Amino acid sequence: MDTSTVKIILQILHYLFFAYAFAAITSYIVLSIISGKETIDYLKKNSFVDYKDILSSTMSPSITIIAPAYNESLNIVENVRSLLSNHYVNYNVIIINDGSKDDSLERLIEAYELEKADFIINEKIKTQPLREGVFKSKNPAFEKLMVIDKENGGKADALNMGLNISKSKYVACIDVDCLLLENALQKMIKPFLEVTNAKVIAAGGVIRIANSCTIKGGKLVDVNLPKNLLVQSQILEYLRAFLLGRMAWSRLNGLLVISGAFGILDKETAIAVGGYDTQTVGEDMEIIVRMRRYMEEKKEKYRVSYIPDPLCWTEAPDSYKIFISQRNRWTRGTIETLRKHRKIGFNRNYGSFGLLSYPYWLIFERLAPIIETIGLLYFMILVILREVRWEYALSFLILSYLFSVLFSIVALYSEELTFHEYKKKGTGYKLVLLSALEPFVLHPFILYAAVKGNYDYYFNKKKKWGTMTRKGLATTP
Amino acid sequence: MSKKIVLAEDNTTLSLLLKFRLEKEGYELFMAADGKEAIELINTNSPDLILTDIMMPFVSGLEVISHVRIKLDLDIPIIVFSSAGQEEMVLKAFNIGANDFMGKPFSPNELIIRIKRLLI
Amino acid sequence: MPDIQNIMDQYHDLPFLIQLAWALSGVLSIAIVLLTIYLKIIRSYLRKKAQHHLAYKNKYEIFLVEYLYSGNDDGSLSDTQQTIIKKLKTSVKNKAKRKVIISILYKLMNEVSGEMSDYIKTLYHETGLINFAIDRLYNKNWYIAAKGIGELTRFNIEDVNEKVSEYALHPRREVRNEAHLYLVNLFRFEGLEFLNNLKTPLSEWAQVQLLETLQKFDDQQICDIKPWLRSSNNSVVLFALKLAKIYNQFEVQDTLMELLNHENKTVRIASIEVLTNLYGLEAKEMLKANFKDLSLEEQISFFEMLEKLVIPSDEPFIEKHLFHKNFEIQLLALKILKSINLDKFMAIDKKSNHKKANPEILKFVKST
Numbered sequence: 001m002d003t004s005t006v007k008i009i010l011q012i013l014h015y016l017f018f019a020y021a022f023a024a025i026t027s028y029i030v031l032s033i034i035s036g037k038e039t040i041d042y043l044k045k046n047s048f049v050d051y052k053d054i055l056s057s058t059m060s061p062s063i064t065i066i067a068p069a070y071n072e073s074l075n076i077v078e079n080v081r082s083l084l085s086n087h088y089v090n091y092n093v094i095i096i097n098d099g100s101k102d103d104s105l106e107r108l109i110e111a112y113e114l115e116k117a118d119f120i121i122n123e124k125i126k127t128q129p130l131r132e133g134v135f136k137s138k139n140p141a142f143e144k145l146m147v148i149d150k151e152n153g154g155k156a157d158a159l160n161m162g163l164n165i166s167k168s169k170y171v172a173c174i175d176v177d178c179l180l181l182e183n184a185l186q187k188m189i190k191p192f193l194e195v196t197n198a199k200v201i202a203a204g205g206v207i208r209i210a211n212s213c214t215i216k217g218g219k220l221v222d223v224n225l226p227k228n229l230l231v232q233s234q235i236l237e238y239l240r241a242f243l244l245g246r247m248a249w250s251r252l253n254g255l256l257v258i259s260g261a262f263g264i265l266d267k268e269t270a271i272a273v274g275g276y277d278t279q280t281v282g283e284d285m286e287i288i289v290r291m292r293r294y295m296e297e298k299k300e301k302y303r304v305s306y307i308p309d310p311l312c313w314t315e316a317p318d319s320y321k322i323f324i325s326q327r328n329r330w331t332r333g334t335i336e337t338l339r340k341h342r343k344i345g346f347n348r349n350y351g352s353f354g355l356l357s358y359p360y361w362l363i364f365e366r367l368a369p370i371i372e373t374i375g376l377l378y379f380m381i382l383v384i385l386r387e388v389r390w391e392y393a394l395s396f397l398i399l400s401y402l403f404s405v406l407f408s409i410v411a412l413y414s415e416e417l418t419f420h421e422y423k424k425k426g427t428g429y430k431l432v433l434l435s436a437l438e439p440f441v442l443h444p445f446i447l448y449a450a451v452k453g454n455y456d457y458y459f460n461k462k463k464k465w466g467t468m469t470r471k472g473l474a475t476t477p
Numbered sequence: 478m479s480k481k482i483v484l485a486e487d488n489t490t491l492s493l494l495l496k497f498r499l500e501k502e503g504y505e506l507f508m509a510a511d512g513k514e515a516i517e518l519i520n521t522n523s524p525d526l527i528l529t530d531i532m533m534p535f536v537s538g539l540e541v542i543s544h545v546r547i548k549l550d551l552d553i554p555i556i557v558f559s560s561a562g563q564e565e566m567v568l569k570a571f572n573i574g575a576n577d578f579m580g581k582p583f584s585p586n587e588l589i590i591r592i593k594r595l596l597i
Numbered sequence: 598m599p600d601i602q603n604i605m606d607q608y609h610d611l612p613f614l615i616q617l618a619w620a621l622s623g624v625l626s627i628a629i630v631l632l633t634i635y636l637k638i639i640r641s642y643l644r645k646k647a648q649h650h651l652a653y654k655n656k657y658e659i660f661l662v663e664y665l666y667s668g669n670d671d672g673s674l675s676d677t678q679q680t681i682i683k684k685l686k687t688s689v690k691n692k693a694k695r696k697v698i699i700s701i702l703y704k705l706m707n708e709v710s711g712e713m714s715d716y717i718k719t720l721y722h723e724t725g726l727i728n729f730a731i732d733r734l735y736n737k738n739w740y741i742a743a744k745g746i747g748e749l750t751r752f753n754i755e756d757v758n759e760k761v762s763e764y765a766l767h768p769r770r771e772v773r774n775e776a777h778l779y780l781v782n783l784f785r786f787e788g789l790e791f792l793n794n795l796k797t798p799l800s801e802w803a804q805v806q807l808l809e810t811l812q813k814f815d816d817q818q819i820c821d822i823k824p825w826l827r828s829s830n831n832s833v834v835l836f837a838l839k840l841a842k843i844y845n846q847f848e849v850q851d852t853l854m855e856l857l858n859h860e861n862k863t864v865r866i867a868s869i870e871v872l873t874n875l876y877g878l879e880a881k882e883m884l885k886a887n888f889k890d891l892s893l894e895e896q897i898s899f900f901e902m903l904e905k906l907v908i909p910s911d912e913p914f915i916e917k918h919l920f921h922k923n924f925e926i927q928l929l930a931l932k933i934l935k936s937i938n939l940d941k942f943m944a945i946d947k948k949s950n951h952k953k954a955n956p957e958i959l960k961f962v963k964s965t
Contacts, residue, residue, distance in 0.1 A: 045771055048744040052707065053809035056532075056560045059839065060805050085535045089563065120961035122924040139547075140569045141539035193805070194770070196798035196832070217513045218535040391611065395618035402625040409632050416639055423647065428640040432633050490701050491708045494662050501666075560707075561813055584711030 010387065017375055021396075024364055025403060032410055035247035039418060042247075042308060054193070055087050055186040061169045061193070063091040063185055063264065066162030067176040068155050073102040077111040079176050082218030084144055088185040092144045094162050095176065097131075099152025105132060108147050113139045117146075125160040125275035128153035134165075155260075156276035156283040163275050166267060173284075175261045175314065179210055179220060184311040188264050191305035198301035201269045201291050204258025205306075206242045208421070209235050210313035220313060223421045225430055230323060233442035234316045236408055236434050243308065243414040244407075250306035254357035256292075258304065260284030262312035269294065280340070282333015289341050296350045310419050324449040331369070331453025338366055369450035401439060408435035480596055481522055483507045485515035485529040485541060486558065495528070498585050499592075512536025516544050526596055527555045528588075531566050539570055546574040554595035558583070646693070653697040660685070661701060665716050672712060674719065685724045699726065699748065706751055721752045734760050739769045746775040750782045758783060765791040774803045781810050786820040792833050793824065799832040808839060819844045826852045831861050838867045842874050854880055866898050873902040881906050885914055893923060900929040907933050912941075920951040927955060931962040 054060050065083055069076055076095075083093045097105050108114060119134035132149035150161055159173055170192060174180065184205070192200045212226035226232055249255045260283065273294045276283045288304060295302040317323040338345070338361060345362060347354040382388045412431055415421065422431065482504045486492045489510075496506050507522055509515035513536045515529060527545065531538035538557050545551050554576045559567045567578050577591055608616065660681055667677040674682075689695045702717055709717075721727055733745025734757060746761055764776035780788035789807075792799075825837035826849060834856070841849055856868040857880065872880040884891065884899045891899065900918075903911060912934070919930050935942040945959065 044740040047740055048747045048771075048775070050747065050806075052560070053806045054802065056563055057805050057809050058565065059808050061801070082535065085533075085537060087532060089565070118961065118965050120928065120957060122928075124924075139543055140573055141537065141543045143569065190802065193802035194800045196770075196800050217511060219511075391615050392618075395615050395622070399618045399622045399625070402622050402629065406625055406629055406632075409629060409636070412636060413632070413639075416636065416643065420643055423644060425644065428636055432636065488704055488708060490658050490661070490705055493658055494665065494705070494709070494713075497662050497666060561809060581708045582706070582710040582714065583708070585709060585713060586711065 010382075013378060017371075017378070020371055021400065024368070025400075027360070027364060028403075028407055031248040032244050032407070034251050035244045035414070038247050038251040039243070039308070039414060043418065049190075051183065051186045051190075054189070055183075056089055058089055060088070060090050061189065062167070063088065063170045063172055063189060064162065064166035064168040064267075065091065065093045065172045065174060065185075066096065066159055066166065067093065067174050068096045068098050068158030068162070069100065069104055069176040070098045070152070070155075070158075071100045071102045071104065072176055073100070073104040073107055075177060076104050077107055078218065079179075080108065080112070080145065082179060083174075083176075084142065085182060085218060086180060086185050087182045088189075090168075091172075091185055092146065092168070094165055095145070095147045096158040096161050097147060097149045098154070098158040099128070099131060099150060105135075105147070105149050109135065112137045112142045112145055112147075114145075114147055119165075121161075121164050124164055124271050127157050127161045127164065154278055156278040156280075159283070160275040160278070163267060163271055169267060170264050171267045171270065172262070172264045173260065174263075174312070177314065178207075178261050179215060179218070179313040180262065181220065181311045181313075184262070187309055187311060188262075188307050191303070191307070192264070192266070195303055195305070198303045199266070199269075199295070200303045200305050201266045201295060202258055202288055203264045203305040203307060204246070204255065205262040205312050206246075206308055206310055207238060207259050207261050208310045208313045209238060209316045211315055211318060213313065215313075224424070225422055225427050226318075228318045229437070229441050230320060231316050231318050232430070232434050233438045234323075236411070236431065236438055237442060238316075239415050240408060240411040243418070244411050246306050247308055247414075249357070250304075252352065252356070253303055254352060254360075255304040255306055256289055256357050256361055257285040258288055258306070259312075261314050265291070277340075280333060280336045281329045282337050285333055286337040286340065289337050289344075292353055293341060293344060293350070296344075296353055308418065310421055320445060324445060324452070327446055327449035328453040328456060331450045332457045334361070334366055335454070335457050338362055369447050370454065372447060373451055404439050405435050408438060479503050479505045480526065481505045481507065481524040482526045482528060482592070483509060483515055483518045483522065483524040485509040485512060485527070485533060485538065487511060487530060487533050495585060495588070498589065502589060502592075504592075512538065512541050515541050519545060519549070525553060526592060527553060528558070528592075529555065530558045531563055531570060532560070539566065539573065542570055542575055543573050556588075556591060556595070649693055650697060653694055654701065657685075657688075657694075657698050658701055661698075661705070661720075664720065665713055668712070668716060672715070678716075682720060682723045685720070689724050689726055689729070695726065695729065698724075702726075703748075703751055718752055727752070727754060730754070731757060739767070739772050743769075743772045743775045746772070746779050750775070750779040753783065755783055762791075766794065766797075770797070770800065770803075773797070774800070774806070777803060778806055778810060781807055785811065785814055785816065786818070789820070789825075792828070792836070795830055795833060798830070799836055804832075804836045804839065807836070808843065812843070817844065819846070822846060823849055823852050826856065831864060834859070834861075834864050835867055838864070838871050842871045845875065847875055850875060850877055850879070853877065854883065857884065862892060862894065866894055869895060869898040869902055873898075873905055876906060877902075878906060885911070888914075888918075896921075897923065897925045897929075900926050900933075904929055904933055907937055909937055912937060916941075919945070920953040922953050924955065924958070927953075928958050928962070931958060935962055 067083060072079070080093070080095060095108065114135040114137050117134050117136040128151040130148070130150050135147040135149070137143065137145055146165070148161060148165065150158070163171060170189065172185065172188065188203050188205055191203050209231060211228070211231045212224040213220060214222035214224070225235070246255065263284070269291050270287065273287070273290045277286045280286050292302070292304065317326055344350045344354045345358045379388070379393070409432065412435065482499060484492060484495060484506055486495070487510055492508055496508060499506055507518045507524065509518050512529070512533045516536060519527065527541070529538040529541050542555055542557070545553065545555065555574065556577045556579060557567065557570045557575045558579050558581055560581045570578065576595060579588055579591070608619065664678055664681045667675050669675045685698065689698060702721065705717060706714060730745045730748040733741050736742050736745070742764065746764065749757055749761070758780070761776050761779045764772050765780065767773045767776065777791060780791060782788070819840065822837045822840050825833050826841070828834050828837070840846070841853065850872070853868050853872050853875070854877070856864055859865050859868070869884065881902060884902070888896065888899065903915070915930050915934050918926060919934065921927050921930060931942070
């Protein structure tokens with residue numbers, strides 16, 4: 001190969017990277033604008049809504065909260081109590097003790113005066129069998145509660161058991177260690193009840209980070225910005241993802257994922273598609289994609305809704321080790337889902353789902369870390385070959401850095417003008433500073449975890465299955 | 478000695494309103510914003526009567542009743558407040574031992590009458 | 598200043614793309630700085646607003662409590678009350694204060710009744726709060742008008758019903774919904790007249806709110822719901838079915854029977870449920886005769902009906918469906934058989950080798 005061919009190849013690569021970056025940035029700008037519009041609409045619509053009748057009416061549709069628990073004995077009693085005190089009349093709570101090896105079940109029996117109940121399960125979705133059985137409380141004050149003790153089968157399997165058991169029209173799938181605010185169910189059920197021109201198959205909530213917040217008696221009393229830089233950065237990341245990203249995709253009806261930590265599904269549709277997939281580490285994304293696909297194939301109008309109110313608070317990983325393994329799992333979940341449903345991608349039969357949402361996820365979520373890594377390698381080769389044109393490299397590096405800082409600040413604006421959770425004096429300054437630091441303290445680790453996730457997915461099958469049976473309950477935001 | 482009343486209610490204006498009224502009638506009031514606080518107040522102050530909203534954050538009115546009747550085994554009068562649509566919960570409340578209920582919206586004067594009747 | 602001159606010269610010598618990148622970077626940097634400063638301003642503004650809100654709330658809450666307790670025995674306004682009204686009259690001119698006062702009154706209207714709620718309404722009139730709400734009705738922004746309607750509903754203001762009625766067929770669902778609630782809140786069942794002309798779907802959300810509003814009143818004299826059961830708008834039919842169920846409308850049984858053949862499945866199923874509640878024995882016989890032609894969901898609803906309305910002569914029919922392929926039906930059929938003929942039920946064991954029999958269900962029904 002003579003030098004001119006190398007030069008041409010380099011030149012082409014150059015332009016490809018440039019085009020990719022340009023497209024990514026454009027998409028961010030477009031999504032921000034759409035999310036701004038959607039946020040304003042949402043605020044207008046909700047400026048006069050009265051939830052009182054809905055929450056207290058027995059005519060409101062029934063909801064079952066399904067909360068899988070695995071070795072959660074430390075906090076399970078408190079967490080269940082907070083689930084039982086949601087402000088909604090027509091709901092019940094099913095705790096699925098997924099083969100825990102600790103004393104979770106004993107603690108629940110003791111605290112809620114449970115006794116074994118006769119129960120027959122219509123096994124519409126195949127699951128692991130019961131272990132100790134089904135429990136209900138003797139005390140009418142806890143009538144809403146049901147505890148199922150089953151053999152371990154992972155989070156998806158536990159959720160499927162809940163789907164089989166629930167007699168409600170809707171199921172709210174949550175992580176048992178999340179703090180749900182008391183108005184969570186009434187707010188989340190709203191889209192199902194008000195949309196009349198399409199069937200709402202699922203609604204997703206926002207996940208907020210509870211580290212360093214004061215929780216008293218199942219209530220969020222005080223919101224604080226944690227000291228830990230990693231957790232701080234994740235707060236900023238979540239704000240961007242939820243207030244800008246999800247909000248925009250919700251307007252486009254293009255949401256591919258609702259958080260496994262808190263989302264409501266239409267039970268009938270969830271069962272019709274066969275429930276959660278027990279073979280993936282990203283079951284929360286996968287089921288939404290499958291439900292959408294099902295509706296598209298049935299040619300029925302549907303929606304996946306999104307409620308931006310901060311209703312669900314959870315602990316984020318505060319060590320890099322746990323953080324990386326969490327992101328590694330998310331990466332594998334995304335790859336699995338996109339691969340399993342690759343038929344949808346670029347397929348006109350699936351409408352905007354196939355032509356917009358899927359390709360976007362593939363190109364800007366799934367492939368981004370890979371392209372970034374290739375870019376870095378390419379850059380290093382250039383350095384070795386002394387081919388770097390520093391004046392270009394430097395100016396564009398600074399430009400993209402400034403852009404990412406600006407994007408974070410826009411997300412901060414979105415937060416301040418809507419929910420304004422971080423009220424304390426001095427926090428604003430810290431959040432801006434964080435916007436400047438985040439590209440250095442969080443991004444490299446996300447990239448590393450994503451690359452590792454890719455590696456594990458393709459070359460380390462043992463790891464893939466290993467994490468699944470260990471199955472932490474942490475979920476995609 | 479004045480009779481003691483524990484009032485568990487999460488709407489602050491209503492609590493304030495009832496507090497003024499009941500104190501004027503000569504009762505001693507202990508205010509709780511949720512069921513958990515109510516249980517603490519009941520444990521420490523041994524009230525003569527309990528007023529509790531049925532739907533409260535974290536620990537519901539039902540649990541407050543069952544705490545008083547089962548855990549503490551006391552038969553002091555309990556009046557529950559309920560909103561429209563909570564009939565089922567009111568029935569449950571009676572089953573575990575509530576003495577009376579007031580459906581919101583209610584008239585504070587009516588409440589006073591019922592309290593007096595229960596405290597004779 | 599030679600340095601800047603120098604930099605400018607170098608900048609002009611750069612290739613276009615780099616020039617562009619630096620120029621954009623400059624713009625972004627300025628934007629970041631400005632936005633940061635503005636963010637600080639917004640945050641301190643919001644903080645101050647929250648502080649004021651709290652201070653106002655504490656202040657006006659005490660005012661209002663005092664107002665409510667200082668009435669004359671004959672129900673007329675006392676001097677203390679007059680003074681408080683005067684004070685509030687100036688306060689409500691301030692938007693932030695008005696918001697706080699309204700929100701306190703709003704909450705109280707939900708919780709107190711009788712003489713107290715009358716006093717609150719008087720206050721609402723006398724302080725001129727009512728005028729602000731009426732002004733909103735004429736606002737060109739739909740969400741402000743909707744908010745105004747909501748407020749007038751809560752305080753039972755009747756004089757604006759003509760204006761509000763105009764909104765009952767408004768193109769925005771949210772506005773329509775508020776107008777409907779207003780009408781029903783004031784005129785109860787008569788307020789439902791808008792259903793006659795409603796072409797747009799009535800959302801489930803709106804239906805629940807309307808039903809709850811209707812149930813608030815002591816006077817539960819319902820009007821004729823037949824026209825709505827026959828409406829061409831399916832959501833109106835479903836709403837009327839809910840009314841029939843809640844208010845035990847035995848007189849519409851015949852119309853309900855017609856709905857068993859409605860083209861919409863949800864309507865058909867809801868009709869079966871309502872007829873179950875109304876002891877529709879005639880409907881039961883009819884459905885039994887057509888059982889084969891029903892959809893699975895209707896079949897399940899029918900068995901739920903049978904569970905409540907079964908009579909001994911249904912036994913052969915139930916026996917025929919004991920081992921229905923559907924889980925729910927099989928469970929219900931066994932339960933019903935057990936309730937009407939225990940001996941026969943206990944004898945099933947021997948012949949339960951039917952290929953669709955689910956031994957778990959049998960075991961469960963036996964044990965309960």
